[in-house]
Amino acid sequence: MGKKSRSKKRSQRPSPRARPPRRLSSRRLPALAAAGLILLLIAGTWAWVRSRRDEQQDAVAATVQAVQAQIAAQTASAPTSEPTLPPNIGPVTGCVHRPAFVSRLNLGDRILIGTNLKGYTGLTLSAQQSDGRVAVYQHPTWDDAGHLAAYALDKDGNIYVAPAPFVSLENNPLEEQNNIYKIDTNTGVMSLFIKLPWAQPPNTTNPYGVMGLTYDCDTHSLYASSVAGSTYDEEMGRIFQIDLAAVSIVSQLEGIDAFGLGVYRGVLGKRLYFGSARNSSIRSVALDETGALNAEQRLEFRLLQAPGGQDERAKKIQFPKRDEMLIKAIQFNYTLRAASDFQQHNYTYRYVPAKDVWEFVQVRLHSGVE
Amino acid sequence: MTAFKRLLLPILILSLLLLAGCGKKETPAPVAPMAPMEPSATQTAPVIIAIPTLSPVNHITPLAEELDEKQQLAQNVAMNQPLLQKLTTDPKRGQPLRAEVFGVYPARESDITSESEACKAVTCYRVDIYNWATNTTYVVMVDIDHQQVVDVDAMPETSPELPPHLVREAMDIAVNAPEVEEALGFKPDPDAPTMAGVKTTLNNSACELSHHLCVAPTFELEDKALWAIVDLTDKKLVAVRWTEYGDYSGGLPTEETVERQDIFEEYCRQSHELEKDGWRMDFILTASDGLRLSDVAFQGKPVLRSVKLVDYHVSYSTKDQFGYSDAIGCPMFSSAAVVAMSPPDIGPITNDTGQEVGFFINQDFVHPLWPQPCNYRYNQRYEFYKDGRFRVMAANLGRGCGNDAVYRFLYRIDPVAPDGNGQTFAQWDGNEWQVWETEQWFKEEPDTPVTSEGYLYRITNQDDSGYYIEPNRGQFGDSSRGDYAFTYVVKHHPDEGDADMLTLGVCCNLDYRQGPEVFINSESIIDEDLVIWYVPVIENDDRPGHEYCWADKVVENGMYVTKVWPCWSGPMFVPINKPSF
Numbered sequence: 001m002g003k004k005s006r007s008k009k010r011s012q013r014p015s016p017r018a019r020p021p022r023r024l025s026s027r028r029l030p031a032l033a034a035a036g037l038i039l040l041l042i043a044g045t046w047a048w049v050r051s052r053r054d055e056q057q058d059a060v061a062a063t064v065q066a067v068q069a070q071i072a073a074q075t076a077s078a079p080t081s082e083p084t085l086p087p088n089i090g091p092v093t094g095c096v097h098r099p100a101f102v103s104r105l106n107l108g109d110r111i112l113i114g115t116n117l118k119g120y121t122g123l124t125l126s127a128q129q130s131d132g133r134v135a136v137y138q139h140p141t142w143d144d145a146g147h148l149a150a151y152a153l154d155k156d157g158n159i160y161v162a163p164a165p166f167v168s169l170e171n172n173p174l175e176e177q178n179n180i181y182k183i184d185t186n187t188g189v190m191s192l193f194i195k196l197p198w199a200q201p202p203n204t205t206n207p208y209g210v211m212g213l214t215y216d217c218d219t220h221s222l223y224a225s226s227v228a229g230s231t232y233d234e235e236m237g238r239i240f241q242i243d244l245a246a247v248s249i250v251s252q253l254e255g256i257d258a259f260g261l262g263v264y265r266g267v268l269g270k271r272l273y274f275g276s277a278r279n280s281s282i283r284s285v286a287l288d289e290t291g292a293l294n295a296e297q298r299l300e301f302r303l304l305q306a307p308g309g310q311d312e313r314a315k316k317i318q319f320p321k322r323d324e325m326l327i328k329a330i331q332f333n334y335t336l337r338a339a340s341d342f343q344q345h346n347y348t349y350r351y352v353p354a355k356d357v358w359e360f361v362q363v364r365l366h367s368g369v370e
Numbered sequence: 371m372t373a374f375k376r377l378l379l380p381i382l383i384l385s386l387l388l389l390a391g392c393g394k395k396e397t398p399a400p401v402a403p404m405a406p407m408e409p410s411a412t413q414t415a416p417v418i419i420a421i422p423t424l425s426p427v428n429h430i431t432p433l434a435e436e437l438d439e440k441q442q443l444a445q446n447v448a449m450n451q452p453l454l455q456k457l458t459t460d461p462k463r464g465q466p467l468r469a470e471v472f473g474v475y476p477a478r479e480s481d482i483t484s485e486s487e488a489c490k491a492v493t494c495y496r497v498d499i500y501n502w503a504t505n506t507t508y509v510v511m512v513d514i515d516h517q518q519v520v521d522v523d524a525m526p527e528t529s530p531e532l533p534p535h536l537v538r539e540a541m542d543i544a545v546n547a548p549e550v551e552e553a554l555g556f557k558p559d560p561d562a563p564t565m566a567g568v569k570t571t572l573n574n575s576a577c578e579l580s581h582h583l584c585v586a587p588t589f590e591l592e593d594k595a596l597w598a599i600v601d602l603t604d605k606k607l608v609a610v611r612w613t614e615y616g617d618y619s620g621g622l623p624t625e626e627t628v629e630r631q632d633i634f635e636e637y638c639r640q641s642h643e644l645e646k647d648g649w650r651m652d653f654i655l656t657a658s659d660g661l662r663l664s665d666v667a668f669q670g671k672p673v674l675r676s677v678k679l680v681d682y683h684v685s686y687s688t689k690d691q692f693g694y695s696d697a698i699g700c701p702m703f704s705s706a707a708v709v710a711m712s713p714p715d716i717g718p719i720t721n722d723t724g725q726e727v728g729f730f731i732n733q734d735f736v737h738p739l740w741p742q743p744c745n746y747r748y749n750q751r752y753e754f755y756k757d758g759r760f761r762v763m764a765a766n767l768g769r770g771c772g773n774d775a776v777y778r779f780l781y782r783i784d785p786v787a788p789d790g791n792g793q794t795f796a797q798w799d800g801n802e803w804q805v806w807e808t809e810q811w812f813k814e815e816p817d818t819p820v821t822s823e824g825y826l827y828r829i830t831n832q833d834d835s836g837y838y839i840e841p842n843r844g845q846f847g848d849s850s851r852g853d854y855a856f857t858y859v860v861k862h863h864p865d866e867g868d869a870d871m872l873t874l875g876v877c878c879n880l881d882y883r884q885g886p887e888v889f890i891n892s893e894s895i896i897d898e899d900l901v902i903w904y905v906p907v908i909e910n911d912d913r914p915g916h917e918y919c920w921a922d923k924v925v926e927n928g929m930y931v932t933k934v935w936p937c938w939s940g941p942m943f944v945p946i947n948k949p950s951f
Contacts, residue, residue, distance in 0.1 A: 119692070167707050168681075168695040168873040204657040204870045207705045232634065232703045308528050310576060311624050331578070331738070333630060336697065336707040338737045338745060343527065365526050 086353055091319035092263045092270065095217035099157040101188035105137050115148040115161065121171055123148050123161055123183070123190070141190040145181050146171030150260075152213040152222060154244060157185035160193060160222055162210035166337055174202040177209030178228045180242075194247060199236040199254070200229025206334050211237075211277060214261040214317070218270070219291035220244050225258035227277050227334070235278065241291055251292040253285065259332065262317030263287065264325070267353045273300065273325070275314020277332060280304040282314055282358075303329055303347055306360045310345055323351040325358055328366070422517065425450045429466035429928075430458055430499060433474060434535050440514055441474040444495030448510040451519045457508060458501050460925045467503035468928030472530040474498075477511060486511040486521035494520060498530035502603055503929045505529065505581040529583045536602055537585075544587035544598035547607040553596050558589055575599050577608060578626035579711055579738055584608065586623060597623040603929075626711075626738070630701040633710055638700040644716070646729050649754045653714065653731060657704035657870050658697035659782075660750045661714060661733040668758050671788040675862075679750050679764050680871050681885070682708075683778040685878035686771060693775075693877035698735040698748055705872065708735045708746050719753055728755035741921035741932050744771040749936065761846070763940035766908070768921030773912040777919060778856075778884055779939055780874060781904040782867050787831040792897030795859045796828045803828055809890040811858040811882050814841055823944075827857065830946065832897065837943040842906070848938040851918060853906035855939075858886040862899035880907075906939035 102111060107127040117124045117136065122143035126136045142148075149164035161181050165172040182193035202209055212225040222244050227237040237257035243250045258274035271284040272293065280303035286294040303309045312329035320326050327347040344366045349358040421443045424432075430449045437445060448454060449471070458469035477486075477494035486494065489511055497510040507528045511520040532540070544550055544558075551557045575586035575597065582603035589596045599609040609632075611623040633655070641654035641664070651666040651674075659678040666674035685693030699706030712734050719728040731752045737745040747767040754760045764779045787793050796803040797812065800819035820826045823838070824845060830836035842853040860866065866889045867874075875885025886903035910919035917935035924933050 165705070168697060168877075169705060170695055170873045170876060174872070204705045204872065205700075205703045232639075308525075310527075310578075311627055331626075333701060333709075334703045335699075335701065335709055336705055338696075338707045338739075343739070365528070 085323055085351075086267060089265060089267060089351070089353060090322035092216045092218050092265055093214075093319075095155040096153040096215060097155055097157040097185075099153070099159060099183070099185045099188070101184075101186060102157075107135055107137060113151060113159070115151060116166065121147055123151065123159070139183070139188045139190065142183070143171075144190060145176060145179065146173075148181075150210060150213040152215040154215050154222070155217055155220065158244075159183040159185075160213055160215075161190070162213055162224070164210070165207050168336065169207055172207070174204075174207055177202050177207065178226055180210060180213070180222075180224060194242060194249075196224060196226055196228075196238070196240055196249070198226065198228035199238065200231075202228050205232070206230055207336065208334065211259045212261040212274065212316075214263055214272075216263045216270075216287075216291055221250070221291040223261050223263065223272055225256075225261055225274060225277075227257045230257050230277075230334075237277065239272070239274065239285075239293060241293055250290075253293050253295060256297075258283075260314045260316045260327070262319060262325070264319055264351075266351065266356050268356050271298075273317050275317060275327065275329070277313055277334075280309070280311050280313065280329070282317070282327065300358055301349070301360070303327065303345075303363075306347060306363055308363045309347070310363075312345060314347075315344070323353075324361075325349040325351065422446050422450060425455075427455060429469070430454065431468075431470040433471040433533060435533055437474060440476075440493075440495065443514050443517065444497055444512040445471055445474050447512045447514070447517050448497035448499065448519060451510065451522070453519070453522055454499060454508060454510065457506075457522070457524065458499070458503075460503075460930075463925060465925040466928055467501055467925065467930075469499055469501045469503075472498045472500045472507075472533050472536075481509070481511065483521070483523070485523070488513065488520050492516065500530055500583070502583065503925070505583065527581065532585065532602075539605070540585050540600045540602055541587050543600045543602075543605060543607055544589075547598060547610075549607055549610050550589070550596065550598050553610050553612070554589060573597065576624040576626070577601055577603075578624060579629065579736075580604075580608075580625065584625055599623060599625055599628065601625075629711055630709075633713055634700055634702045637710070637713060638702075638704070644731070646716075647754060647756045648758075649729075649760075655700050655710055655714075655733070658699045658706045658872070659870050660698040660735070661710075661731070661752075663731075663752060666760075668754075668760075672786045673760070673788075675784040675786045676868070677752070677762055677781070677783050680780040680782050680867065680874050682746070682748055682764075682766065683780065683875065683877050683884065684746075684766075684770060684775050685880065687774045687776060695873045695875070695877045696746055696748070697873065698750070706735075708737050708748055710734065711736050711738070719755070727757075728753060728759075730754075740767075741769045741923060741934075743769060746770060747921070747934075751938075751940075758945040759942060761940055761942045762904075763938055764906075765936040765938045766910070766919045767934045767936045768910070768919055770910065770919070773910060773920075775910040775919065776880060777908045777910065777937070778905050779908075780885060781902075781940070782871075782886075783902040783904060784862065784868075785829055785837070785900060785902065788835070789831060789833065791832050793832075793836065793900050794830050794896050795900060795902070796830070798826055798828070805896065806859055807894060807896055808892050809858075809860045809895055811856055811887060811890065813856050813882065814854050816843075816852070816854065825944065828946070829900065829902070834946070836946045838946060839902075840942040840944055842939055842941060846938075846942065849936075850938045851908070853904075853908070853939045853941070855907060855941075856882055856884055856886075856903075856905040858890065858903035858905070859895055860886070860889040860901050860903070861893045861895055862901045863889070867901065904941060908937050908939060910937070 111125050111127045114124045124136050124138045126134050128134050145163045147166035148161050151159055151161040153159055163172055163177055178196045178198050180193045181190050183190045209228040210224055210226050214223050222242040224240045230236045235255055235257050239253040239256055239258055240249050241251040257277040259277045260275045262273045270287040272287055273284045275282055282300045283297050284300055285297055304311045313332040314327045314329050316328040318326045328344055330344050345363050346366050347363045348361040350361050352359055424446055428449050432445055458467045475496050477489050477496045481496045482489045492513045492515045495512045495514055497512055499508040505527055507525045507530045509523040513520050573586040573588045575584050577584035582601045584599055584601050586597045586599050595613050597611045601608045608625050609628040611628050637655040641652045643652050648669045651663045653663050656662050659680050662676055662678040664676040682696040696708050697706045698708050701709040715732040717730055718726045719730055721727050733750045736747040739745045740747045749765045751763040762781055766777050794805055796805045798821050824840045825838035826841050827839035842850055844850045844852045884905045911917055912920050919937040920935045922933050923930045
């Protein structure tokens with residue numbers, strides 16, 4: 001059967017793939033084998049060279065892929081790792097709205113609110129124009145309270161702003177430093193919003209009142225810190241929760257000199273973070289569902305203990321990303337600020353949900369007017 | 371079968387195996403991110419590295435530690451980088467600044483930024499270079515594969531991790547400082563085994579005022595720690611401070627926090643009594659009126675109830691109504707913008723022959739960033755002489771916001787009669803003394819007549835004793851160009867300045883409206899308790915060779931030093947019945 005089959009195959013027209021082996025004569029075999037071996041060696045060498053070249057190219061490709069993967073991995077673990085955060089974690093200022101009156105000013109889209117623009121007293125709006133010039137707008141009422149510092153916007157675009165002396169008390173009477181003013185979103189007019197009560201009135205040894213302001217969309221609350229009346233020996237500052245709808249103080253903490261404020265919702269609930277006006281510590285207190293302040297403080301960290309950190313005070317606490325805290329810190333000793341540009345360090349911390357803590361990322365010097 | 375035939379099969383198999391590599395290769399599956407490899411860890415064969423020689427123009431000091439070849443290569447590439455040479459050279463004068471390599475490390479993943487992303491594909495080293503003159507760290511990322519600088523990141527007001535030789539130097543300075551020995555009660559030796567109860571660590575600290583490189587060797591005892599703040603730029607101890615162990619609620623000790631707290635505790639919260647050369651007085655640093663002297667008496671007789679400097683007004687002539695009212699005072703809890711960062715300095719005054727003729731009290735007020743633009747430095751000085759003369763002085767030491775500044779210093783001088791009765795004020799009109807009958811002011815000009823001795827005013831007691839007032843016209847040997855001051859004389863009212871005063875007047879009026887005019891309301895001032903306000907008017911000058919009320923930075927030995935051209939002001943008070951000594 002086998003033979004028959006074989007012979008049948010032989011009778012078939014040979015196909016290119018099934019070429020029958022030629023019977024080799026024993027005399028010609030060594031020469032043919034040598035030639036074949038040479039051919040095989042040449043082909044093998046060519047194949048090996050090609051293979052190596054491909055391997056190298058593949059290795060480069062693999063390296064590029066690895067680098068890309070690394071970049072992707074780093075990007076994923078960088079401060080933009082928002083997808084890994086549990087839901088509802090993050091800042092609470094998402095509702096704030098730009099003031100309605102701004103649309104009538106034709107300043108452009110990127111408008112900066114400032115309270116220390118050189119040559120101006122009070123609040124200003126500025127925007128860079130297409131020709132490079134900076135257009136500045138100031139409503140006539142915005143310098144009525146003298147030099148201003150902290151401000152916060154609410155969901156309707158109203159601006160709340162507090163006075164703070166600059167260089168001298170010439171434009172900032174001591175008795176007005178615990179006031180908060182409101183710039184109406186529709187009219188742009190600034191008027192007195194609320195006078196905060198002080199433990200003791202400001203005086204020449206501490207000319208400051210309101211230091212920080214921040215807004216919470218969830219409860220439509222404004223938080224304000226004040227150091228009015230504090231002395232070297234006694235910390236008499238206060239933190240207030242102000243119900244903006246009722247224009248009333250609904251909760252407050254005593255005996256805390258706080259500077260910058262910021263509300264953040266962590267895995268265990270919302271907390272008000274604040275920078276001490278007396279040292280470089282960042283502390284926090286829990287807020288209940290109404291936004292009321294819990295008296296129990298938690299020390300988060302000290303700026304001075306960060307690598308490259310300074311003995312500075314947190315002037316502003318912001319949350320530019322869902323898991324990122326940006327602290328703008330300056331020197332502060334309860335003296336008046338000089339006329340020069342100040343030195344500010346910007347500290348970045350990242351929220352670690354698993355531990356409900358903030359870990360240091362970096363600190364950068366920022367010179368000039370904020 | 372021949373031997374060749376026996377070899378044929380293995381040869382064919384081998385050839386087939388070789389041919390197997392000729393097929394199309396599959397694209398490799400994505401690989402997991404690879405951790406960066408330690409460049410030397412996988413190196414099996416020795417590699418000869420050609421290390422570039424240092425450029426002859428290099429002025430950066432290399433690291434004073436032993437380096438391997440790759441570190442050496444990275445360091446030299448960094449130091450040869452023209453940008454680094456430029457960054458460590460004074461841009462105005464081209465003089466090299468003191469700069470030194472502090473560290474050379476294989477770059478870690480955390481060192482790589484978006485600017486140095488190329489380091490993810492090549493071997494990079496990080497070279498830390500410190501600029502001593504500007505207190506700036508340059509982080510230089512060097513690609514040693516291609517011997518090129520990938521990125522330079524300048525970090526002002528920061529210092530890198532110290533190299534071992536500077537750690538040792540800081541420890542030595544602290545251990546050998548008498549202040550440390552005095553605080554501890556024994557001479558420390560961190561290396562000695564007998565110091566079992568004392569642990570020495572090196573903490574970070576800062577010299578915010580001098581902008582120098584400072585660290586704090588810390589001697590940790592059982593329940594407290596002594597911080598010795600060492601200035602490595604000037605190689606000296608600048609402060610010591612005890613802290614409760616682990617309690618830094620008041621802030622970690624730094625040069626500035628220690629200085630501020632010490633001055634506040636010592637000179638702002640308590641007054642000091644001084645008796646010298648027949649004079650006695652109390653002095654205290656105020657919240658906004660500078661260094662105030664009170665109850666000043668000479669040879670037991672009252673001379674001044676108080677004297678102080680209420681404000682410095684500065685306006686800039688080219689910018690209408692642009693300027694500031696600067697108050698001077700305590701470094702914490704004050705309404706001063708320019709504050710005392712050093713204690714009052716008390717020292718002798720000598721004449722041309724070196725003879726001691728009196729003493730001075732000088733108080734320096736400075737903004738931490740001085741002499742950068744829009745930063746100010748002021749001095750208050752009082753001079754008391756053995757012959758009964760005294761001079762009330764103040765100066766600006768630059769540099770302010772421009773070269774067109776007009777300074778006005780608001781002195782408040784409250785004289786008192788020895789007998790407790792009233793006093794009378796008079797002005798020389800060129801021929802005789804004219805009594806001022808009611809509260810008023812006068813502006814001195816260069817042609818205003820003065821007596822042959824240079825006296826313009828006179829304040830007399832009822833027994834005709836008292837003082838002549840000799841205005842400063844540049845005759846006092848302090849390079850002053852004269853005061854040409856506004857002088858206001860008013861009746862004393864306690865609520866018109868006995869206590870610390872808030873800002874008085876506005877910054878930028880150039881006429882008589884400097885603030886004290888608000889106390890003038892035609893009250894009689896004959897035989898009354900008087901207060902004199904003296905307000906010099908001084909213009910600054912930045913012309914080379916003519917600098918006045920000015921400061922500038924110059925390079926000396928690779929470091930920036932500040933050159934100052936002060937503008938001193940203030941009148942001399944000369945006793946009418948000058949006793950002879």
